Amino acid sequence: MRCITDLIDPDAKILVLAPHPDDFEAVGITMRRFFEAGNTLKVYVLTSGASGVEDRFCPENPSSENKRRLRQKEQRDSCRFFGLPEGCLHFPPTQENADSNLLATEGNLTILKGIIRDEQPDAIFLPHGNDTNPDHRVAFNLTTEALGDLQFSAILCCIYDPKTIQAEVNAVMAFDENDAKWKAELLRFHDSQHQRNLNTRGHGFDERLLKTNRKLAEDYGLDAPYAEAFEVIMRNPRRPCLYDEPRERRRILQGAKGKGLLNFRDQNHE
Numbered sequence: 001m002r003c004i005t006d007l008i009d010p011d012a013k014i015l016v017l018a019p020h021p022d023d024f025e026a027v028g029i030t031m032r033r034f035f036e037a038g039n040t041l042k043v044y045v046l047t048s049g050a051s052g053v054e055d056r057f058c059p060e061n062p063s064s065e066n067k068r069r070l071r072q073k074e075q076r077d078s079c080r081f082f083g084l085p086e087g088c089l090h091f092p093p094t095q096e097n098a099d100s101n102l103l104a105t106e107g108n109l110t111i112l113k114g115i116i117r118d119e120q121p122d123a124i125f126l127p128h129g130n131d132t133n134p135d136h137r138v139a140f141n142l143t144t145e146a147l148g149d150l151q152f153s154a155i156l157c158c159i160y161d162p163k164t165i166q167a168e169v170n171a172v173m174a175f176d177e178n179d180a181k182w183k184a185e186l187l188r189f190h191d192s193q194h195q196r197n198l199n200t201r202g203h204g205f206d207e208r209l210l211k212t213n214r215k216l217a218e219d220y221g222l223d224a225p226y227a228e229a230f231e232v233i234m235r236n237p238r239r240p241c242l243y244d245e246p247r248e249r250r251r252i253l254q255g256a257k258g259k260g261l262l263n264f265r266d267q268n269h270e
């Protein structure tokens with residue numbers, strides 16, 4: 001199994017499209033390695049994440065606006081602990097519904113195209129499209145759609161997280177107990193999520209992620225206690241990539257993939 005850092009050069013510009021505050025931290029160790037290697041990291045959080053905040057976290061006025069502010073603060077604090085420069089974290093004005101779900105609208109597609117055009121990334125990290133979380137699916141579909149429309153070439157690194165249904169993992173980042181301690185601290189900056197996990201799942205947000213990381217290391221027989229994992233989609237000049245397909249066919253392919261009928265081996269991994 002390849003290490004994700006073998007696939008991306010230290011001078012590559014990395015764009016993280018995080019549907020929620022905290023999706024960046026889900027692969028915090030990978031991000032830290034790239035950051036230390038000198039890669040530029042730009043993080044865009046695509047929804048407010050307000051629906052993930054319990055009312056008791058905003059006791060005076062549990063409005064969506066206050067919950068949005070709270071999650072942005074948690075994200076800023078976490079990124080400060082990480083060491084990310086202030087100007088590298090963005091909250092673009094995307095459209096979401098009352099449940100703070102990302103909408104698959106032309107407006108949001110335009111925003112994503114603008115981000116890609118502005119940042120000119122060499123690699124894009126985002127949650128995997130084959131996922132039970134609707135925001136993860138919409139973000140993936142909008143991103144591939146934007147790349148196709150722009151005819152823009154970038155390495156797509158799809159993050160395996162606790163909500164991924166199935167992925168053709170082809171790159172990992174193994175890590176040890178010391179890294180795990182740092183990652184747990186990073187994740188706990190998202191206190192609203194940490195407390196909600198403690199209330200509803202009986203374990204913290206840090207343990208939820210690390211449990212997945214432990215299982216991934218085990219599943220792929222790695223010589224390390226933990227791993228973050230990715231399905232990396234590289235553009236192959238000899239074969240069209242998912243986002244080279246015409247828009248209508250791309251939608252069909254994405255639909256098929258969502259149902260587990262198509263795996264990315266049909267695309268290319270070189």
Ligand SMILES: [Zn+2]
Binds near residue numbers: 019022023136
């Ligand atoms: Zn998420």
